[in-house]
Amino acid sequence: MAGAPVPGAALAEFAARAFTSLKVPEGDARAVAELMVEADRLGYDTHGLFRLRQYVNRLRDGGCNPAANPHVLRETVATALIDGDNGLGQLAMAQACDLAIIKARQAGIGWVGVRGGNHAGPAALYVRPQARAGMIGICAAVGSANHVAPYGGTDLLLGTNPIAFAAPGGADPFVLDMATTVAAMGKIKTLAQKGEPMPEGWMVGRDGKPLTDPNRKDEGFLLPIGGPKGYGLAMVIGLLAGVLNGAAFGSDVVDFTKDTESPTNTGQFVAAIDIAAFGDLGDFTATANRVFAEMRASTPLPGYPAVRVPGDGREAARTQRVADGIALHPALRAELDRIAQDLGIAAL
Incomplete structure (x- = not known):
């Protein structure tokens, strides 16, 4: 309570x-x-x-640099790579978000990768500004610890690898922020802190049986959304946010909770797409809002609440x-x- x-x-x-x-x-x-x-x-x-x-x-x-100086390592008209200097992750990601928007205004699209970063909070923080600016925002990250096995395997080689999208809407912008696992590890940690169980289907042990005690999370692994599809999506994010940026992926990922002394070299990216580069912003927003209204007006299944749009x-x-x-x-x-x-x- x-x-x-x-x-x-x-x-x-x-x-x-x-x-x-x-x-x-x-x-x-x-x-x-x-x-x-x-x-x-x-x-x-x-x-x-x-x-x-x-x-x-x-x-x-000593695992995180208090006096970090995030800086641009390389840059083109539409892209950039930022080194977070192992500082608090929000610093590099806020810089990446601002720079992506600037580049999108110039080139129609801006894509900024980050390496040498750290955990930076929810990806939604780095896509909502694009929606406010009349753009589409995309953000993804390699998870700050490996809690997921490759589909059909038992070795922890993947993180929750979240991805977020945002677009202009009505009172609420469209914002989808999700892990590529059935549940994010943060939710499991909060349940442990509150002394509450987790539902079946979030985690399994290495014997394949469900885990529902959040305090036993280290005995198993998180399940990807959609089985092999979630696994594949997590791999794609690992390539785009990790390998492309020269950041950690796979067995190189450092568990930032258990190891508080080593740099994590967390990889992320932020993108901005200027809607005006493709057409009229007003037309896009009007059409999107019409479709959102259709979704919300869909008759709910028995026992289900009214349909919502991500971000509502x-x-x-x-x-x-x-x-x-x-x-x-x-x-x-x-x-x-x-x-x-x-x-x-x-x-x-």
């Missing part, structure tokens, strides 16, 4: 204090903290303040959390208090 809501500004200030206590420059600390809180405002609670402990541990133990309700939920604050589960609140004690900083 969630506790009393906490203002987003207070959460951002707390996270920034944690980062600056670990020698992250104040500007970078505030930028990352704000993106983490934005994830919580949008309802991506497995990728917001919940991740602070992992980031703190890696900064503390996010803006209203965000507006409410901006006004009322963000509710924290008592287990997360307790973890934030422990972080404050460990770092010798003021608690929330």
